[in-house]
Amino acid sequence: MSDTHAQSVAFVRDTMIPEQAPPASEAGIIKWMRENLFSGWFNTILTLVSLYFIYQIVTSAYPWFANGIWTTSSLAECREALDGMTGACFSVLTERWNQLLFGFQYPNDAYWRPTLAFFLLIVALVPVLYPKAPRNMLIFTAIYPFLAFWLIWGGTILIPIVAMLGFVGGYFAFKQFDHQSFAMGLLAGVIAAVVVWWVGGFATGAAPNLLALEAVPSRDMGGFMLNMILGTVCVALSLPIGIVLALGRQSHMPIIKWICVIFIEFIRGVPLITLLFVANVVLAYFLPPGTNFDLILRVIIMITLFASAYIAEVIRGGLAALPRGQYEAADSLGLDYAQSTRLIIMPQALKISIPGIVNVAVGLFKDTVLVSVISMFDLVGMIRGPILASTEWNGVYWELWGFAVFVFFIVCFSISKYSQWLERQLATDHR
Amino acid sequence: MKKLAILGAMTAAGLTAGAASAATLDDVKARGTLNCGVTTGLVGFAAPNANGEWEGFDVGVCRAVAAAVLGDPTAVEFVPTTGKTRFTALASGEIDLLARNTTWTFSRDVDLKFEFVGINYYDGQGFMVPKELGVSSAKELDGATVCIQTGTTTELNLADFFRANNISYEPVPIETNAEAQPLYLEGACDVYTTDASGLAATRAAFENPGDHVVLPEIISKEPLGPLVRHGDNDWADINRWVLNALIAAEELGVTSANVEELASAPGDNPEINRLLGTEGTLGEMLGLDADWAKRAIMAGGNYGELFEKNIGENTPIGLARGLNAQWTEGGLLYSPPFR
Numbered sequence: 001m002s003d004t005h006a007q008s009v010a011f012v013r014d015t016m017i018p019e020q021a022p023p024a025s026e027a028g029i030i031k032w033m034r035e036n037l038f039s040g041w042f043n044t045i046l047t048l049v050s051l052y053f054i055y056q057i058v059t060s061a062y063p064w065f066a067n068g069i070w071t072t073s074s075l076a077e078c079r080e081a082l083d084g085m086t087g088a089c090f091s092v093l094t095e096r097w098n099q100l101l102f103g104f105q106y107p108n109d110a111y112w113r114p115t116l117a118f119f120l121l122i123v124a125l126v127p128v129l130y131p132k133a134p135r136n137m138l139i140f141t142a143i144y145p146f147l148a149f150w151l152i153w154g155g156t157i158l159i160p161i162v163a164m165l166g167f168v169g170g171y172f173a174f175k176q177f178d179h180q181s182f183a184m185g186l187l188a189g190v191i192a193a194v195v196v197w198w199v200g201g202f203a204t205g206a207a208p209n210l211l212a213l214e215a216v217p218s219r220d221m222g223g224f225m226l227n228m229i230l231g232t233v234c235v236a237l238s239l240p241i242g243i244v245l246a247l248g249r250q251s252h253m254p255i256i257k258w259i260c261v262i263f264i265e266f267i268r269g270v271p272l273i274t275l276l277f278v279a280n281v282v283l284a285y286f287l288p289p290g291t292n293f294d295l296i297l298r299v300i301i302m303i304t305l306f307a308s309a310y311i312a313e314v315i316r317g318g319l320a321a322l323p324r325g326q327y328e329a330a331d332s333l334g335l336d337y338a339q340s341t342r343l344i345i346m347p348q349a350l351k352i353s354i355p356g357i358v359n360v361a362v363g364l365f366k367d368t369v370l371v372s373v374i375s376m377f378d379l380v381g382m383i384r385g386p387i388l389a390s391t392e393w394n395g396v397y398w399e400l401w402g403f404a405v406f407v408f409f410i411v412c413f414s415i416s417k418y419s420q421w422l423e424r425q426l427a428t429d430h431r
Numbered sequence: 432m433k434k435l436a437i438l439g440a441m442t443a444a445g446l447t448a449g450a451a452s453a454a455t456l457d458d459v460k461a462r463g464t465l466n467c468g469v470t471t472g473l474v475g476f477a478a479p480n481a482n483g484e485w486e487g488f489d490v491g492v493c494r495a496v497a498a499a500v501l502g503d504p505t506a507v508e509f510v511p512t513t514g515k516t517r518f519t520a521l522a523s524g525e526i527d528l529l530a531r532n533t534t535w536t537f538s539r540d541v542d543l544k545f546e547f548v549g550i551n552y553y554d555g556q557g558f559m560v561p562k563e564l565g566v567s568s569a570k571e572l573d574g575a576t577v578c579i580q581t582g583t584t585t586e587l588n589l590a591d592f593f594r595a596n597n598i599s600y601e602p603v604p605i606e607t608n609a610e611a612q613p614l615y616l617e618g619a620c621d622v623y624t625t626d627a628s629g630l631a632a633t634r635a636a637f638e639n640p641g642d643h644v645v646l647p648e649i650i651s652k653e654p655l656g657p658l659v660r661h662g663d664n665d666w667a668d669i670n671r672w673v674l675n676a677l678i679a680a681e682e683l684g685v686t687s688a689n690v691e692e693l694a695s696a697p698g699d700n701p702e703i704n705r706l707l708g709t710e711g712t713l714g715e716m717l718g719l720d721a722d723w724a725k726r727a728i729m730a731g732g733n734y735g736e737l738f739e740k741n742i743g744e745n746t747p748i749g750l751a752r753g754l755n756a757q758w759t760e761g762g763l764l765y766s767p768p769f770r
Contacts, residue, residue: 099479104483105483281523285523384472389470390479394632
C-alpha cells in the first residue's frame with residue numbers, strides 16, 4: 001500500500017523532528033507573567049497599579065534604611081549625623097538592644113543565662129514538634145523546665161532538682177498504684193510528690209548556695225524575654241488544662257460537667273485585660289499585708305486560665321467532629337475510658353483541632369504584650385515606658401516599633417508555618 | 432458556705448491591710464529598702480537610663496527620702512506604676528511613697544484617703560501649635576482640632592476653657608503622650624494640649640522645635656506632689672519634711688557641694704544649723720537621727736540642683752523655673768521654717 005502513492009508524494013518524513021523549544025510566549029517567565037500578571041485587561045491594570053505602589057514604597061523607604069545611623073548615643077546626635085537627610089536612627093536599637101530583649105533590670109553579666117535557656121528551648125522542643133526526632137531527646141524536654149527556671153531565675157540548683165524529684169517520685173508512686181485504679185494512682189502520686197517536696201525543703205534550706213547562680217527576682221524580668229517566658233509557659237500549661245476541661249465538659253457526671261462549663265463560660269466572657277488587672281491590683285487587697293505573691297506567677301496563672309478556656313473550646317470542636325462510630329469502635333474493643341480517650345479519641349480530635357490550637361497560641365503570644373498595661377516591662381512596655389521616656393530617645397518611633405513588629409512577626413510566622421507542616425504530616429485521609 | 436467563709440476572711444485581711452502597716456517607718460527600716468512608686472516613664476521626671484538606673488526629678492524625691500530614713504540613697508525599690516494602677520498600689524501597701532507627678536486634688540486627698548506631703552512641681556495645662564498656624568493666643572483657636580489624652584483632668588479643663596470663651600473645638604482622643612507626638616507632627620490635629628512640662632519635653636524631642644510654639648495661656652492648676660497613705664502621720668511628716676528640707680536648702684544656699692562642710696560644725700545661720708542637725712533636736716522629733724537632712728541633700732542635691740540636673744534649662748527638656756522658683760525669686764516654693 002505504501003508504495004502506491006510514492007510518485008505523488010514529494011517527501012515522506014521517516015525520522016522524528018528534533019524537539020523544539022516552545023515559543024517564547026508559552027514558556028518560562030513570560031508564560032508565567034502572561035498567565036499570572038497580565039491575563040486580561042483588568043488584571044493588567046491591577047498589576048501595573050500594584051507595581052507602582054511597590055515602587056513608591058521601596059523608593060521612599062530605601063533611603064530611610066540606607067542612611068540609617070547605627071552608632072550615635074542619643075536622638076539629637078543622630079539627627080546631627082543625618083544632617084537633614086532622611087534616615088533612620090537605628091542607634092536606639094544598638095544602644096538599648098539589651099533593654100529591649102532582657103528588660104532594664106536584668107544583670108548585664110547574666111545575659112548568657114536567658115540566651116542559653118532560649119537555645120535550649122529549641123532543643124527541648126524538637127522531639128515534641130518533630131515526630132521523627134530521636135525519642136531519647138524527650139528526657140531532655142522533661143528536664144528543660146527545671147533547667148530553664150534555674151538559668152533564668154538563678155538561686156541554688158537544689159530548688160529545681162527537688163521540684164523535679166517531686167514529679168519523678170509522684171510518677172513512680174502513680175505507676176505503683178495505677179493498676180488498682182486511676183484515682184488511687186493519682187492520690188499516691190500527689191502524696192509522694194508532696195512528701196519529696198517537704199523533705200527537699202530542708203535540703204534547700206540547709207545548702208542555699210550549692211551551685212547557686214546569682215538570683216534574679218521576678219520584678220527584674222523584662223523585654224522580649226518576658227514575652228517569651230509568658231508565651232511558652234502559658235501555652236505549655238494551657239494545652240493539658242484545656243484538654244482536661246474539654247473532656248470534663250463532655251463528661252456524664254453532672255458536677256464535673258457543670259464546673260467545667262461554668263469555668264469556661266466565665267473565663268471566655270471576661271476580657272484578658274481585666275483578669276490581668278485582677279492579678280495585679282485586686283489580689284494585693286485580699287492577700288495579707290507583707291505577702292508578696294510573685295507578680296509573674298500571678299500573671300502566668302491568669303493568662304493560663306484564659307488560654308485554657310479557649311483551647312478547651314477548640315478541642316471540644318475536635319471531639320464533636322469525630323464520628324460516633326469512633327467512640328463505639330473503642331468501646332467494642334473493650335478499652336476503658338482512659339485508654340479509649342488516649343489511644344483513639346484524642347489523637348484524632350487533636351489533629352482536627354491543630355489550626356484552632358495554633359490560632360489560640362499565636363493570639364496568646366501576642367496578648368502577652370498586654371502586661372505592659374499593668375506596668376510590667378515586656379518588649380512593648382520597655383518601648384512605651386523607659387525608652388521613649390528617656391531624655392536621649394524621646395521621639396523615636398518607627399525604629400522601635402518596627403523592631404517590635406519584626407521580632408513578633410518572626411516568632412508568630414514560624415509557629416504558623418510549623419502548624420501547616422504538621423497538618424500535612426498528619427494528613428491521613430489521602431484527599 | 433466554706434468558700435464564703437474563706438472569702439470573708441480574705442476580705443477582712445484586706446481591710447486590715449491599712450491598719451497593720453500603720454508604722455510604715457518601722458516596716459521600711461526592717462525591710463532595708465524604700466518601696467517608691469514612680470511612673471513607667473516620663474521624660475525628665477522618672478525613667479531608667481541605659482544602665483537600668485532610675486533617674487529623674489521624681490526619682491530624686493524617692494532617693495532623698497531613702498537617704499534620710501535608711502542612710503542610703505540607693506536603697507530604693509522602684510515600683511513602676513501606670514495612671515491606672517498607682518492608687519491601688521499605694522492603698523494596698525505595695526509602695527510606701529508615690530512620687531509620680533500626681534496632681535493634688537480634693538477628691539484624691541479626701542475621698543481616696545491619701546495624704547499629699549507637699550508640691551514638688553507646679554504645673555499647668557498649656558497648648559502647643561505649629562508656628563505656621565499663626566496663632567498667638569489660645570482664644571484664637573476657634574474650630575481647631577485638639578489632640579488630648581483621654582481620662583485625664585486635662586480633658587475636663589479643655590472643655591471648661593473652650594466653653595468659658597465660647598469657642599468650639601474638635602477633640603482627637605489619644606492614649607499616651609508617646610502617641611500624641613507623631614499624631615501632632617503628622618497634622619492629625621492642629622493643637623496639642625497637656626501639662627506645660629510635658630509640652631516642653633515633647634517639643635524638645637521634635638526635629639525642628641523652632642517650628643512649634645507653646646501658647647502663653649495656662650488654663651489649669653496642676654500641683655504635682657508625692658503622696659502617702661492616710662493614717663500614718665509620722666511617716667507623712669517624714670516625707671513632708673524631707674521635701675521641705677530640699678526646698679529650704681536651696682533657699683538657705685545649702686548645696687550638695689557645701690553641705691558636708693556646713694554640717695561639720697554649727698555656723699552663723701541658726702536655721703541652717705537646725706536643718707543640718709548641728710543645733711536642736713529636729714531629727715529626733717521625726718524619729719530619725721540628727722543627720723537626716725544632710726543625707727537627703729547629699730543624695731541628689733537641693734531642690735534647685737535636682738531641677739537643674741533633670742528638667743532645667745540646660746537639659747534637653749529645658750524648663751524654666753517659672754512658678755517653681757523660690758518665693759524670694761517670685762516663685763511659689765515656700766518651705767515652712769525649720770524651728
